[in-house]
Amino acid sequence: xxxxxxxxxxxxxxxxxxxxxxxxxxxxxxxxxxxxxxxxxxxxxxxxxxxxxxxxxxxxxxxxxxxxxxxxxxxxxxxxxxxxxxxxxxxxxxxxxxxxxxxxxxxxxxxxxxxxxxxxxxxxxxxxxxxxxxxxxxxxxxxxxxxxxxxxxxxxxxxxxxxxxxxxxxxxxxxxxxxxxxxxxxxxxxxxxxxxxxxxxxxxxxxxxxxxxxxxxxxxxxxxxxxxxxxxxxxxxxxxxxxxxxxxxxxxxxxxxxxxxxxxxxxxxxxxxxxx
Amino acid sequence: xxxxxxxxxxxxxxxxxxxxxxxxxxxxxxxxxxxxxxxxxxxxxxxxxxxxxxxxxxxxxxxxxxxxxxxxxxxxxxxxxxxxxxxxxxxxxxxxxxxxxxxxxxxxxxxxxxxxxxxxxxxxxxxxxxxxxxxxxxxxxxxxxxxxxxxxxxxxxxxxxxxxxxxxxxxxxxxxxxxxxxxxxxxxxxxxxxxxxxxxxxxxxxxxxxxxxxxxxxxxxxxxxxxxxxxxxxxxxxxxxxxxxxxxxxxxxxxxxxxxxxxxxxxxxxxxxxxxxxxxxxxxxxxxxxxxxxxxxxxxxxxxxxxxxxxxxxxxxxxxxxxxxxxxxxxxxx
Numbered sequence: 239x240x241x242x243x244x245x246x247x248x249x250x251x252x253x254x255x256x257x258x259x260x261x262x263x264x265x266x267x268x269x270x271x272x273x274x275x276x277x278x279x280x281x282x283x284x285x286x287x288x289x290x291x292x293x294x295x296x297x298x299x300x301x302x303x304x305x306x307x308x309x310x311x312x313x314x315x316x317x318x319x320x321x322x323x324x325x326x327x328x329x330x331x332x333x334x335x336x337x338x339x340x341x342x343x344x345x346x347x348x349x350x351x352x353x354x355x356x357x358x359x360x361x362x363x364x365x366x367x368x369x370x371x372x373x374x375x376x377x378x379x380x381x382x383x384x385x386x387x388x389x390x391x392x393x394x395x396x397x398x399x400x401x402x403x404x405x406x407x408x409x410x411x412x413x414x415x416x417x418x419x420x421x422x423x424x425x426x427x428x429x430x431x432x433x434x435x436x437x438x439x440x441x442x443x444x445x446x447x448x449x450x451x452x453x454x455x456x457x458x459x460x461x462x463x464x465x466x467x468x469x470x471x472x473x474x475x476x477x478x479x480x481x482x483x484x485x486x487x488x489x490x491x492x493x494x495x496x497x498x499x500x501x502x503x504x505x506x507x508x509x510x511x512x513x514x
Numbered sequence: 515x516x517x518x519x520x521x522x523x524x525x526x527x528x529x530x531x532x533x534x535x536x537x538x539x540x541x542x543x544x545x546x547x548x549x550x551x552x553x554x555x556x557x558x559x560x561x562x563x564x565x566x567x568x569x570x571x572x573x574x575x576x577x578x579x580x581x582x583x584x585x586x587x588x589x590x591x592x593x594x595x596x597x598x599x600x601x602x603x604x605x606x607x608x609x610x611x612x613x614x615x616x617x618x619x620x621x622x623x624x625x626x627x628x629x630x631x632x633x634x635x636x637x638x639x640x641x642x643x644x645x646x647x648x649x650x651x652x653x654x655x656x657x658x659x660x661x662x663x664x665x666x667x668x669x670x671x672x673x674x675x676x677x678x679x680x681x682x683x684x685x686x687x688x689x690x691x692x693x694x695x696x697x698x699x700x701x702x703x704x705x706x707x708x709x710x711x712x713x714x715x716x717x718x719x720x721x722x723x724x725x726x727x728x729x730x731x732x733x734x735x736x737x738x739x740x741x742x743x744x745x746x747x748x749x750x751x752x753x754x755x756x757x758x759x760x761x762x763x764x765x766x767x768x769x770x771x772x773x774x775x776x777x778x779x780x781x782x783x784x785x786x787x788x789x790x791x792x793x794x795x796x797x798x799x800x801x802x803x804x805x806x807x808x809x810x811x812x813x814x815x816x817x818x819x820x821x822x823x824x825x826x827x828x829x830x831x832x833x834x835x836x837x838x839x840x841x842x843x844x845x846x847x848x
């Protein structure tokens with residue numbers, strides 16, 4: 239991808255961040271920290287890597303994207319709206335009664351959500367099932383799964399990791415949003431995950447470590463996954479900053495699941511390049 | 515006078531009380547999977563290191579390309595099944611009921627029932643009759659914990675023949691299912707000709723004084739109890755309530771209205787099981803005296819299956835006693 243393409247993805251990521259702040263601010267609840275940390279990854283997924291048709295979300299030729307850390311759905315909703323799955327005005331209905339934009343994603347309400355999610359640790363197993371099913375039918379579609387690093391505390395993630403390598407699911411790419419913070423504090427204090435890359439390698443995965451806010455690196459890693467001809471699943475361990483882009487939210491566990499007030503929304507949007 | 519008034523439309527085994535054939539209901543799961551596999555290439559089966567125990571090996575040998583071994587990882591197995599269903603497969607997962615419905619309950623709730631995916635879960639080795647393995651392996655809560663999940667269908671076949679029909683039906687119907695099977699050989703009450711439809715209870719035996727509602731292996735015990743009661747001059751109706759959810763309200767309410775007293779019998783905790791489901795219906799539509807036969811709020815233990823059924827009160831004798839008790843209450847109401 240050329241530098242203009244990268245620049246465009248960067249702009250989209252900032253736009254997603256602005257939408258995240260507006261949505262969660264309007265809802266009065268939600269999870270800004272992990273949504274903001276994942277914005278560059280999601281920008282690259284929806285506007286570079288994934289093959290899909292927003293007018294026909296069930297198109298059989300599409301790639302599959304699973305948001306295992308369902309609580310950061312604002313970033314996915316923002317990307318989906320921008321990609322044309324639904325009107326952007328609808329973003330401000332997040333978490334409201336009757337909204338298709340549930341507090342955690344619901345596939346039965348919002349077309350384009352591949353599976354309902356919210357209980358942590360389950361998305362990778364579902365992704366393994368999809369990848370295995372595609373493989374059984376000899377289909378070329380790719381499967382992507384975004385996980386939080388705190389989520390890796392769940393044992394089921396490692397059951398799924400083991401099985402993905404066992405079945406040689408090279409059509410599966412996991413992305414770990416390694417922002418280093420979870421609700422109770424730094425991941426290393428809550429439950430040590432390191433040596434994380436070695437763990438995935440030991441489970442039979444091909445590991446790509448990268449800066450999760452460097453879109454050039456993200457795009458390269460996703461391209462590398464797509465063209466990989468071996469038989470291992472791929473995991474991108476993306477070092478990120480929780481709350482990225484909003485100075486007062488950055489690296490603060492407190493902003494995991496707290497909505498900004500009106501004044502904080504204004505300050506955040508100003509920092510994200512939106513004066514009003 | 516002393517003969518049971520069996521429902522001829524049910525085409526039950528002709529050897530009901532003399533040399534009845536014995537088979538484990540899990541055999542029905544195995545046969546059902548193979549039958550489905552032949553008909554539909556989208557049927558896939560997952561195993562969790564207990565593939566032969568649950569009879570899924572019959573399918574695995576026949577259709578190796580459609581069998582996935584997941585290892586001892588029930589939560590992952592249920593999640594993978596959810597994923598397979600998203601790409602058009604019809605996945606069947608099976609392991610001991612304590613694990614498939616207990617250990618993987620949150621996965622059933624969030625990854626299967628909430629999105630209402632086409633995943634079929636066998637709760638194998640259900641009930642106390644698992645025997646010597648003891649309390650940890652005796653699923654006595656599986657019906658309670660799965661019937662409370664929205665979108666879930668819950669079926670408890672009475673025997674191996676009905677087990678096959680239930681498996682095939684689940685594979686042909688959309689949505690999540692729990693199918694409960696037993697490990698031990700039990701009397702094969704039904705025949706190929708016995709009607710079976712998910713959601714419809716069947717009246718196996720006519721009677722006007724009391725209704726006995728049973729599921730699983732307790733259906734046969736209910737018939738034995740009805741026979742003994744008949745000899746004592748008590749006319750009891752026997753209903754095979756194989757589908758706990760969606761429950762057949764019409765048949766249950768008619769039975770309660772026409773007989774005025776109900777006894778429920780199941781190889782499960784009394785709390786939250788089939789009997790509770792029946793009471794939820796009757797309390798709203800036709801409150802009559804009900805007695806519940808089942809396991810009373812305790813864990814199982816090791817022993818021979820028949821010893822355990824005896825000790826935990828899961829016999830025709832307990833049903834007879836419950837009928838006499840409920841008839842006293844019914845009389846007192848008049």
